[in-house]
Amino acid sequence: MRITAIASELVVYIPAIMMYTKWMGRYYNNALSIDQTIIAAAILFQPSLIIIDHGHFQYNSVMLGFTLMSVVYLLHDYYAMASIFFVLSIGFKQMALYYSPVIFFYLLSVSVWPLSTNFNILRLITIGVATISTFIFLFAPFIYAGGIEQIYQILFRVFPFGRGLFEDKVANFWCATNIVIKYRELFTTDQLKKLSLLLTLIGMAPSCIAIFFKPKKNLLAWCLIATSMSFYLFSFQVHEKSILLPLMPITLLLNEVNADVISMVCWISNMALFSMWPLIKRDGLWLQYAVLAVMSNWLMGNLSWIRKFVSLVGIKIVSPRDFATTVLPHNIFWTSVIITTYIAAGALHYIDLFIAPPANLPDLWVIGNVVLSFGCFLLFFLWVNYKIFAMTTTTTPKVKKN
Template structure:
C-alpha cells in the first residue's frame, strides 16, 4: 500500500492561492527560468491601475481658497524652486495652510520635481501667481511625480521583501513570491490615496520598507540610515519607531553588550540627521533649525478636528462633543504607551524576523487608535505592515488580514467621497477582493442554481474557521453595507441626522480596528511563546 505524502509547509502555502484569479493569471509563468517576466507584468498592471485612478479628481479640485493636498504639494515645489533655501520654511503667502510643513527630505523631494516641472512649463510654479493652477498638463505631471516616486521606493521594496520571506521563511516557490507581491501591489488603499486624493505616502512607506528589508539582511547601519531618512520625509513614520528602536537595542544588548554595534548604529542615525539638516543650519543657524523642527514635528495636533476612525473621535461622539481637552494630550500619551507596550516587549525579548511585521502592525495601529499625531490618511501606516503578513502560511491569518484591508478602505470612504473618487473606490475594492479570491464564495451560490457550472477549488476562504471571528467579520460587512446604502441611497430619516455618515463610519471602523488590534497581539503572544519554547 502506497503511503500518502504528508503535506509540506510549501504545499500549504501554494494551496492558499489556488482558485484565485491572480493565481490563474500568473501560474503559467511557474516553469520560467526566472520570474522577472512575471514581475514586469505585475508592475505594468500596477502602473495601469494607478494611471486609471489618476484620471479622476484629486483633493481640493475646484475648491478655493485652500484647495487641498494637490495644491499644497504644487505650492511646495513653487516655494523651494523660487526662494533661497533659508526662506523655504518662512514663506506662507499669508496663509499657514500653504506653508511648507514637512521635514527637509520632503522639501528636497519637492525641489527635484519642481526643477523638472519648471523645465517643462515655468508657469506651473510662478511664485504668488500660480495658486490654484489646474492646467491638465500640470495634473498629468503631478500624477507622474507620484508614480515615479512609488516606482523608485515602494514597488521594488515590496518585491524584495516577498522574495526574502519566500526564500528564508515560508520556502515558497518563486511564482508564489510573485503572487504575494502582486496581491500587495493591487490593494486599493494606497493607490487611491496617492494617485487619487494625491499624496506621497508610497515614497514614505517605501523608504521605511527599505529600512525593514535591511533589517532582514542584517544591514543594521543601512536600516538605521533609511529609517532616519523616512523620519526626515514625514514625521508620521514615527509610528514605527518604537519597534525599530527596541529591535536594534536588543541586538546591541542581548545576549551580551555589543559596544561597536551600538556605536555604528548611533553614528549612522546622527550623521544622517546632520547631512539632511546641515544646509539649513549653515544658511540660517540654530534659530532656523528650531523653527523647522517646531513646524515639521507638530505636537499640537487637534485629534478632535474631524471624525477620524480612532478612539478619541469615537469617544467624543459618545460624549456629545463634550470631551475634556485639558488633559487629553497627556491621556493620549499614556494610552498610546500602554497600547504599544506588548509589541515593544515582544520584539525586545525575541528578535525573530518573523515578528517584525506583526509588531510593526500592532505598534502603528496603537498610535493610530490612541495618539494625537494623526491625520485622515495615517491608517496607511498600520496598513503597510499588515500587507506584509500576506506572507504567512495560514488561511485564517489571510482571512483576518483581508477583513482589515476592507475595513481600512471603508474608513477612507468619507474622504474619497469628498474628493469625488467613489467610482475608483468601488471598482478597485471589488477588483482587489476578486483577484485575491475573496469573492469565490459567489461560485457556491451559482452552483446551487446551476449545478456543476464550475468544479474549480475555492481560493483562501474570506472567513476564518473560528465561528466567533466569522460572526464578527460578517457583522462588520452587514453593518457596513447598511451604512453605505443609507448614505448612497439617501434613505430617510437617517440622512437627516447631522454627520450620520461620518459618525457611523467612525464607530464601525474604530471598533473593527480595536478588535483587530486584540487579534494582532494574541498572534504576537502565540508566536513569541512558540519561539521561547523552541529556544
Template sequence: MECVELVAYQRTTVILSELVLGAVLLRFIRGAVDPPTQRIISASLFLHPGFLIVDHIHFQYNGFMFGILLWSILMARNGNKLASGILFAVLLNFKHIYMYLAPAYFIYLLRSYCFSPSGKLEIKNFLSLANSVIAVFILSFGPFILMGQIPQILSRLFPFTRGLNHAYWAPNAWALVTAADRVLLKYITRTGANVVINSSGVVSTSRGLVGDTVFAVLPNIKPAHTFAITVVFQSVALVKLWFSPTYKSFLTALTLCGYASYLFGWHVHEKAILLVLVPLSLLAAERHAYFRTFILASVAGVFSLFPLIFTPGESMVKVIYSVLWIIFVYVPLTRRVYEYPKSLSFVIIDTLEKIYLAGFPLLQLVVTLLPIYASRRAEATAPICVQSDDFTCPEPDPQSVAAPSSAMEFLPLMLTSVYCAIGLAWAFCRLMYVYLNEQTYQGPLNRI
C-alpha cells in the same frame, strides 16, 4: 484656478516615485521562503487601494515612502541591520509620522545588533549605528538649526493645538469615545437626567472642523493622556520583542507600534492607517490568525479612506477597485492558510467577524443615500411663497433652508468612522493576543 501642468507634474511624479516600491517588492519575492505566496502579497501591496486613493487621486507620495520602509524591512529580513537602521532614519526625515514605528526599530536594532545573544554590548556595532543615524539627522536638520527655525519645525511636527480628532474622525479609539459622548448627550437631553453638560462641547465634536475637541459629558482627553496610553500598549509588544528579537517578532511588533499610535494617538489622520496595513500585509500568509486579522483591518482601513474621494465618478472607481482588490487577495491566500474554527468560542468569533464584514455593503449604501435624503428633506421643508403683483417673495434665509441638510451633513462621516473603528479596534486586540500567545509556533517568517 487649477493649473493643468502642475497637476500633471504632481500625478506623474507620484506614479514614477512608486517604482521604488515596485523594485523593493520584487526583491521580497526573490528571497522569500514561499515565492508564489510572496508574489501575491507583493502584488497586493503595489496595487493597494490605499495608494490609489491617497496617492494617485488624493495627492501624496506615500508609495515612494512606503517603498523606503519596505526596503528597510527587507534589509532586516536579510540580516543587514545597519542598512535597515540607516534607511529608517532617512525615512523618518522624509515624514515624521513614521515616528510611530520608531520604538520597534529602536528595541529591535538595539537588542539584535548592538547586543550579542549572551547580552554583551557590542561597542563597534553600537557606535556604527548611532553615528550613522546621527549623521542622517544632522544632514536633514542642519540647515534649519543654522537658520534658527527649529521651534517652528517642532510646532509643525507636533500639532497639539489642533485638537484630539481630525476634521473627519480617524476611525480609532477616540472616534468611539467621541461618538459615545454624542450618544450620552442625546440621552441626557431627551431624558432630562441631572448631569452637568459642558456647553462648549455640545457643538465642538461633530461639525467636521479642525480645532480643539471638547466633550459635552465625558472628561476631556489631553495630549499627555494619549501619549501615556500609546506608550503602554506599545510597551506590551516591545517587551516581547526585547526577549525574542527575531524578524517575525520585529515585524509584528512594528505593526503593533503603528497600530497603537493610530488607535490612541493625538490628532491622527485617517491616512495613517497605511502605517498599519503595509507591514501587516507581510504577515498575512503566516497563518490563518494573521490572515483574518489582515482581512478585518484591510477592509475597515480601506473603507475608512473612502470619504477622501467624494465625487460621483471617482466614487465608482474607489468602490469597484477596492472590491476587486480584496477578492484578488482573499481568494488565493485563504486557500493557503484557512483553518476551520476548532472550538465553539472560535466558531462564534468567526461568525461575528463575517457578519461585521458583511455590513460594509450596507454601510456604503447608507452613506450614499443619506446625503440624497437630506437634500430632498431640505427642499421639502423650504417655505413656499406665491408671488403676486402686490407681494414679492422675500429672499430665503440660507441658514433656515440649509438647517435640515446641515444637521445630517456629518452623519455619513460619523457612521463610517465609528463602524470602521469597531473593526480596527478588534483587529488590534486580535493581533496583540496572537502575538503575545505565540510561543511554540514556528511559521515561515521565523525560519528565515
C-alpha cells in the same frame, strides 16, 4: 506631477516589497519564486494606498518604501543601513515615527541583550553614528538656509499639537468615544496630550517588550502593526490617511502563507478602505473606490463565494467550482465578526448613498462609519497582540542563514 508619484513608487516602494518577499520566501516560508511574485503582487495591489497616493495624490509610498527597506536590511543584519533608511523615512514624512519604537527596540536588543553574552559596543556605536549622520545630512540644508531656528520650525510641524485632539472624524478611540464623552470640554489641550501619550504608550508596550526580549525576525511585521495601530487608535491628531501606516505591515503578513492570517488581512484591508470613504467621497473618487475594492477582493479570492451562489440560484453566467471557498477564518467567532461587519458596512454605504441624514445630525452616517471601523480596528489590534504573545512564548522557528 502624478507621473512623479508613479515614478517614486517604482524606484522606492516596489523594489522594497520585492526584496522583502524574496527574503521571506528564501529564508522563512520556503515559497517558490512564482509564489513570491504572487505575494508581492497581492501586497502591491493595496487599494487604500493606491487610491490615496494616485487619487487623493500623495507620496506615502516613498515613506513606506524607505521604512520597508529598513526592515529588509534588518532581516539581512545590516544594522547601519537599516538605520539610514529609517531616518530617511522619517525625514520624508514624519508619520514614519509610528514605526520608530519597534525599530529602536530591535536595534537596541541586537546590540545589548542579553548584556552578559551579546553586548556589542561597536555595533551600537555604528548604529548611532549612522543615525546621527543621516539626520545631520537631512537638516544641514535647512540650517544653512535659515539658521538653527529652522529646527524648531520643523519640530513644530512634526508635532501639530496646536490643531487639537482631532479635526476630521477618524476611526480612532478619541473620535469614536467622543460621541458620549466630550473630551475637549472636559480636558485642556495639555491634559489631552498627556492622556493620549499615556494610552499610546500602554498600547504599544506589549509589542515593544516582545521585540526587545525576543528579537525574532518573523516578529518584526507583527510588532510594526501593533505599534503603528496603537498610534493610530490612541495618539494626538490622527488623520484618516494614517491607517496606511498599519496597513503596510499588515499586508506583509501575506508572507505567512496561512489561510486564517490571510483572511484577517483581507478583512482589515477592506475595513481600512471603508474607513476612508468620507474622505474619498469628498474627493469624488467613488468610482475608483468601487473598482479597486472589487478588483482587490477578486485578486485575493475573496469573491469566490459568487460562483457557489450563482450555481445555487441556477444562473449560468459562470461555471461553479466545488473547491471555491470564501476567504474566512476557521474560527467561528472571527467568521461571525467579519460577515457581520461586511453587512454593516454595506448597509451604511446604501444609507449614505440613497438616504439623507437628519438635518440636526448631518454627520450621522460618517459617525456610523467611524464607530464601525474603530470597532474592527480595535478587535484586530487585540488579535495582533494575542498573536505576538503566542509567538514569543513558543519555540523560535528555524530561519536559514543568509
